[in-house]
Amino acid sequence: MLLVGCGEEREEGPVPSPDSESAEAPPTLDTRNTDSGGATGEGNSRVAGKGAGGELPKAGVSVRSAGPEKQEVPAVPEIKDDQPDFVPGAGVAKPFSPQKVIHPVIAKLSPPEFVDEIVTIPMAISSTSALASRHVQQGLAFIQAAWDFEAYRHFCAALQLDPDCLMAYWGIGLALAAPNNEFSKERQIAVMRMIELVDATREVNGEQLPIASKMEQDYALALAELFRLRGKSNEAFRSLSERYPNNLQARCLAIYLERDGFDDFGPRPKQAAAMREMELLVGENPDNVGVLGFWAMLHGEAPEATTTLREQILPVARKIARNAPDFPPYQHLLGHFEWRCGNHMLAENALAQASQLYESHMQKHGLGVHECEGWVRSQLYLATAMHSRGKFEEALAIAEGLADIEVNPERLASRGASLLIWEAKTLAARLYLARGRKGDFGEAIGSLPGKEDAFLAQVKERTLSVFYLECLMQYLECRKALEEGEVEIAHKKRVALSAILERLDGLKPQAFKSASISEYLRALGGVKVYVAEARGLVALARASTDAQKQIARSWFKSAVEKQQRPTLLMPPVVVSPMEVRLGEFYQETQQYDKAVESYQAAIRRRPNDLASLQGYRDSLMEIGREEDALEVEKIISAVQR
Template sequence: MKWILACGLAILPTLNAEEAGGGDSEEQAQGFDVNGLIAAPVAALAKPSFLPEAGEPGLLVFSNSLEAQEHVRQGFALIHASWDFEAYRHFCAAVQADSQCLMAYCGMVLSLTNPQHEFHEQRARAYNRMLTLAEFKVDGEFYYPENERMYAVGVAELIANGVVNSVRVFRQLAKDYPNDIQAKLLATFLGRGGYNALGNPRLAQREAIATFRKLSEQLPQDPMVANFLVMVQAEAPYQAVDFKGELLPLAEQLIELSEGKVPSWYSLLGYIAMRSGEVEKSEAAYKKAIEGYVQWQERDGVGLADNEGRLRCELSLAALYLQQKNYKKADSLIAKVNAYQFPKEREYSNGALTQKWYGKLMPFKSMMEQGRYKEARKVLPAPLTTERRSMDPYSAIIVAYQLYCDAVELIEADDNKKARVAHGKLALMLAEMQSMQSQVANSYEFADFIRALSSLVTLHKELTALVSEGEGLASNWFKSAIESQQVGSRILPPDILYPVEFRYGRYLVKKGEKEEAKEVLGEALKRRPCYVKSRDLAESLGE
């Protein structure tokens, strides 16, 4: 089968012929400059070290350079381990060793998949180069093997036309080349079906889990397979998976298979242990992940801007401490993260954005958890502007949190009349932010903005319940807020530190509905088993 490349998206139409290179003549291919694909922070570093413990994709890479082949295999293994920056470094090393290695360009594009990535220009060049090489012919015949051209098509479809078309290609690739385990892993993971509104796995999700389980039985010592089996279920609703009985042992096995040398897998273990209610294991895993990232950073001379894994783990650990009411440890760690300095020209790096959107907002969330509302408002970053028409997305989120804080403080003071006014202002603010989405769709901060906005919508529903005058109406709004909670991210700290069920349970206790409160608090502990306030309140109600 001859594959038609997905060229529907003109990613960088301004590239000149020399930059595109390789398509019609050897002279063009030789004229291509790989340096245009290598971002300055990577160009300043030495070649990356190899980490065989991350797994071996077993790819047959079409290249005369053994060095390029090894870097390509390592790069794909690191993509699967959710360590994209280090994967990108390996693909950069691969194209430097062989500028005509098609699989290196496929991997480079895949490692920079995020549309708002800081290195989007490098991704665009890699994308165009990938398409050019995949179409290259000698004497009328395609130069590159069919399977590599299919990889290029699959990656191009993912970038240009979305997951559905990409899955179709990777499924065909896995069928045509059954020994290519990576193709099967990608096809299965990208084609997973997720969970429905009731928290049950859809058919495609059940099939994906079954496929990964079968592969795990066939390849019990393959860390990549074990990783995919955990990842495909890690962000499931709490009622859909037995985190403690099923996923936690798998995550621990992944650490054993990788000899504890892959920090991103320690991060995954920390997240799974947290959702399992295993506080000590979660804390230890996050600390190991941080230690691994720090060692890598110091050994390779990588800056904090490109070590977002470290910041995310530090903030996730701080969130764990906050759930345990260990405020002193949490606040110390948060302050440490927020003291990090980033070069001005790297303000849109993953590290800087992690600090801005998660680190800088966490002191506010810590103060709110402690009931220190006046201090909470003061520790929020200052918005660049409060003028609604010219407000940037980050300022909008800050203003929304200010209004939320005002409403909560008034509710706690039993001043529902004024609380309803603050609640109404927040409703108007959220409506404006909803309309702001299209304006910031191409922003570096779009994904973080959408995540924060979704959390604020949940918090607003909870506020609506608290300011409602009718008890039946309040219960309906609480249930709506509970249903709208986001499932926790395996790589990011939680936006909302508590389960909404806890707030509903506390409301029911105040209303004297003890038995119903016990049931709701039981659900709170299932969703967030490490959140001790739910446990404490449930225990105070007795048997």
């Protein structure tokens, strides 16, 4: 699970609002947050409610869960309160087939490889097999690095060697904690088996001895408690860390699970406390990759690239990447922080390296995009980093390549499929939007799946992404109409967009039962920004007085405020900062001092964003600050190199 505060979404309780940071329940290492955020149609012939793939599902009608199984799987195992300490009773471990927790996707793969350089938080693992213990240690390290699929592979490998290894079941429970994923059934069975093994015994040299150590038993009970409370309390892991103060993993988990994210003013109280505690832990373990990873992840969603991010966290991310240069998640982590700090070329290099490493791993192990979401994620981020430094054509080529990848309709619940459907298939359109040249809105419309798209026709009843696509389409058609001077048509498209957004927002209960909750929340947040911007643009096009223009300004300010914080080590849904839109308004109305302030705000949000720098330079020239403008021009040249 992504070691980000959710991640993609969490402020986070098990059911956060769309603007919250966390959408995963419980708030374990896999958290899904969001930073901001089609279907092609025949021009203005489209009507609201008709979307990609045909008729949109009716609001209030449940959307079937995706995946081979048609049943809906609860987010966490059902553990009744009347079960004493969640332990069914002591005794000899009952026979159990580990195949019950090994999904067919995993079963057909060869044994996973070891990456010793990332195993830095040791823990004694009780097992009859030394190799099984090693697999569990490796799986725990993969969880810490947010590579859950590979973690799951290692835990399964451990169970094939020792079917009664409690910590292997514990690891499966944590690695697959995200609700409604394609491995939910296996996670449920694994957690229940873990509970059965808490006080179970096995015969060793004629004696009945506990299968697990006391500390491992306490680990199991802490995870069971976290699931039972659906992430609402971290007391179990806090108690675990206090009971075993020398167990580094327990301390890291207790601190990390305590976080509650950021708001517009910085870290919330629990987030700040977690950051202080983890900083002390880093001081005790300055070269431990695992501890450094937790520390970096705690800052992954900071609202702005503060001095702390540049001077304290970026060096740590670089250190992590140096210590594991061939490990793709850590190259992606480095790319994220380089981009957040405005080092777009360095970000591009790191993300390209991550993509290449993921691709090599996929080829070596016979994996596809459904099994390796990290590759999709790194490609999405790479395209964004390229766009940030003016490499639009290169970014567009990546976006178009991602959009062409086929998604297996039977594996919609996989993380890779969710990213492709919601993020990859819309990336080209969002890049065109960010550039905004004449004709780009038409190109963006053409890049989205149309209502005749064969894949969407198969899955439209099983994914809410059709509503997102329709929102993007209406927004693009509004922008295209404005470009062509058709203000009233633009107004109608804007009204239709608002209506579809209302429907999309109303589908939150269905979204929380789906495997794409993170993507849904990111998309929803992005559409809210687009709606506010569209209202401002239409108001500006209709305005004939200064007072009417101020209405447009208010909507642009609303769009700025609706932008979301960075989440999930993902690029923003809305590629261009809305402060740029506000700056353009001030330039158009010849309020250049305010334009300068808006572009400065854009640069604080996205350091060295090319469009922000160019607007800043031009506004400085307008108010006679030529020397400052020349300095900005030097930065622009460096960014574009």
